[in-house]
Amino acid sequence: MPNILGYLKIYIIPTKYSPSDIRQLSAELTIHGGQLIDHPERADIILTRLMGRKRLALALDPTLIDSKIVVLDRWLADCIAHEALLDHRPYLVPPDHSSQPTHKWPRKQTASPSTRPPNQHNNTRSPSDHNPFKTTSPALILASFPATEKSIEPSTLPRLACCRKSPSICINQLLIEELDVIRVWKENGEDDTLESDLNQAGKKDDEKHALAYSRACSALKAYPTKICSVSEAQVIPFIGPKIALQIGEYLSTGQIKLSQTLRTSVRLRSILLFQTLHGVGSRLSREFYDIHDCRTLEDVANARPSLKVQVTYWSDLQTPIPRYEVPLIAKFLSDELEMISPGCIHTICGSYRRGREYSNDVDIVFTYPAMNRSSKVSSQVLDQLVDRLRTLSALTDILSGSSIGSNALRGLHQRFIMMSLPRQTRQIRVDIIFAPYEIYWVCVVGWTGSTMFERDIRKHANGLNLKFASHGISRLSDGSEIAVSQEKGEPAVFEALGLEWIEPTERNADV
DNA sequence: CAGACAGCGCATCAGC
DNA sequence: GCTGATGCGC
DNA sequence: GTCTG
Numbered sequence: 001m002p003n004i005l006g007y008l009k010i011y012i013i014p015t016k017y018s019p020s021d022i023r024q025l026s027a028e029l030t031i032h033g034g035q036l037i038d039h040p041e042r043a044d045i046i047l048t049r050l051m052g053r054k055r056l057a058l059a060l061d062p063t064l065i066d067s068k069i070v071v072l073d074r075w076l077a078d079c080i081a082h083e084a085l086l087d088h089r090p091y092l093v094p095p096d097h098s099s100q101p102t103h104k105w106p107r108k109q110t111a112s113p114s115t116r117p118p119n120q121h122n123n124t125r126s127p128s129d130h131n132p133f134k135t136t137s138p139a140l141i142l143a144s145f146p147a148t149e150k151s152i153e154p155s156t157l158p159r160l161a162c163c164r165k166s167p168s169i170c171i172n173q174l175l176i177e178e179l180d181v182i183r184v185w186k187e188n189g190e191d192d193t194l195e196s197d198l199n200q201a202g203k204k205d206d207e208k209h210a211l212a213y214s215r216a217c218s219a220l221k222a223y224p225t226k227i228c229s230v231s232e233a234q235v236i237p238f239i240g241p242k243i244a245l246q247i248g249e250y251l252s253t254g255q256i257k258l259s260q261t262l263r264t265s266v267r268l269r270s271i272l273l274f275q276t277l278h279g280v281g282s283r284l285s286r287e288f289y290d291i292h293d294c295r296t297l298e299d300v301a302n303a304r305p306s307l308k309v310q311v312t313y314w315s316d317l318q319t320p321i322p323r324y325e326v327p328l329i330a331k332f333l334s335d336e337l338e339m340i341s342p343g344c345i346h347t348i349c350g351s352y353r354r355g356r357e358y359s360n361d362v363d364i365v366f367t368y369p370a371m372n373r374s375s376k377v378s379s380q381v382l383d384q385l386v387d388r389l390r391t392l393s394a395l396t397d398i399l400s401g402s403s404i405g406s407n408a409l410r411g412l413h414q415r416f417i418m419m420s421l422p423r424q425t426r427q428i429r430v431d432i433i434f435a436p437y438e439i440y441w442v443c444v445v446g447w448t449g450s451t452m453f454e455r456d457i458r459k460h461a462n463g464l465n466l467k468f469a470s471h472g473i474s475r476l477s478d479g480s481e482i483a484v485s486q487e488k489g490e491p492a493v494f495e496a497l498g499l500e501w502i503e504p505t506e507r508n509a510d511v
Numbered sequence: 512c513a514g515a516c517a518g519c520g521c522a523t524c525a526g527c
Numbered sequence: 528g529c530t531g532a533t534g535c536g537c
Numbered sequence: 538g539t540c541t542g
Binding site: 280283 | 533534535536537
């Protein structure tokens with residue numbers, strides 16, 4: 001009997017099961033390599049027969065609903081039927097509401113189409129249980145890789161992120177997340193207090209080290225097979241002796257001690273908590289902690305009153321936006337835009353476009369086929385849209401964006417706003433970008449990310465004596481523009497840069 | 512071994 | 528009020 | 538911290 005479940009720890013919510021049902025399930029999953037455990041908090045994956053989040057909330061600790069993978073028990077039956085560890089995502093509770101179903105395998109029984117408005121206020125978070133560090137369950141990783149993996153020669157991995165395929169979650173995800181903790185630490189000046197690195201000598205080193213960790217993680221992200229030895233890791237680009245040592249520790253103990261220590265560091269956790277506010281980066285957050293002795297978001301709000309508004313809707317900002325909700329925002333905005341001036345087209349970019357199940361914000365690039373660079377219409381239309389949102393009471397706050405500045409001169413306009421949909425109170429961060437039609441697809445590439453992918457596009461462009469920016473592609477020599485056909489869509493941008501096409505969902509070159 | 516590491520727009524603020 | 532430096536975000 | 542010239 002094949003070991004389908006790969007020693008996954010599985011917990012079953014007993015509601016709606018008879019004792020004999022449980023015994024039956026237990027036997028089945030044990031035969032296929034799973035482990036039935038009796039504490040949900042230790043589980044990799046949780047099975048249930050409950051069809052809606054409301055019912056679920058009565059049967060399971062709400063913090064577990066958010067932190068664990070909870071799937072319909074049909075997932076187990078289908079895994080056994082297909083003799084493979086299937087992607088759990090189509091089986092999540094509640095099911096995906098998006099118009100394009102993400103499931104590859106047929107479900108005999110679809111969950112009740114509960115059309116509860118997607119207002120997530122029942123799982124409001126508080127700063128005290130804010131966990132700044134990513135943790136991906138092993139189940140999620142295993143389930144993302146049911147297919148056969150082809151091995152590659154590590155040294156042949158392309159050196160630029162824009163030339164490799166980087167999935168949203170990769171086979172070495174847990175290792176990467178362990179390394180990423182160290183990256184974050186370095187990015188925030190290790191344990192230097194603000195005073196000691198005001199003499200900028202050490203600080204810059206740390207930033208470079210952080211960048212090195214980013215690149216190592218990025219390379220690992222595109223590496224197709226599970227790393228089994230240090231010697232294997234060492235030949236992957238951007239993994240040198242130091243990081244190889246950390247990987248060695250991970251391979252023998254399953255974790256990196258430094259990372260585990262950092263995860264519990266009160267100072268680092270506070271500093272990262274402060275950085276969840278827009279406009280607060282590593283410098284400011286350390287100032288708040290070390291000089292103003294801030295320990296909570298309220299302390300920060302007192303130290304800098306301009307941040308008070310953000311603290312009031314902080315829990316909304318921390319609540320991830322489920323995938324199916326993102327197009328609803330875009331549709332709302334484009335409908336409003338149609339009323340102001342018909343004929344607009346748009347692309348939802350950011351992490352949504354890269355295929356993430358949850359997003360922190362929504363990035364939308366708008367254009368009008370009739371809107372060219374020289375027209376001043378676009379900024380007017382954008383202002384009108386913002387005004388319209390204001391009169392609809394949908395607009396909460398403008399975080400950034402002005403009608404002046406050289407970007408505006410180039411025809412590119414943007415507003416970063418906080419808004420809510422009509423009849424909802426939940427606040428969502430939306431980045432609205434207006435691009436002239438000539439650079440629409442360049443702009444879409446620029447706003448799709450990920451960060452590492454963008455960096456390496458620029459690097460690649462420089463190698464060709466070109467300059468890539470979200471407001472166009474030009475020659476480095478004389479600054480003259482390279483025209484990109486808008487009719488051919490996004491692939492034309494890659495073509496203009498001499499790049500192989502990479503699907504948006506394969507551009508997840510960050511952790 | 513030294514130098515590079517993406518690169519630009521926007522906000523804020525010190526110093527004039 | 529202007530200007531340049533710095534921090535921040537993407 | 539790692540790679541390149």
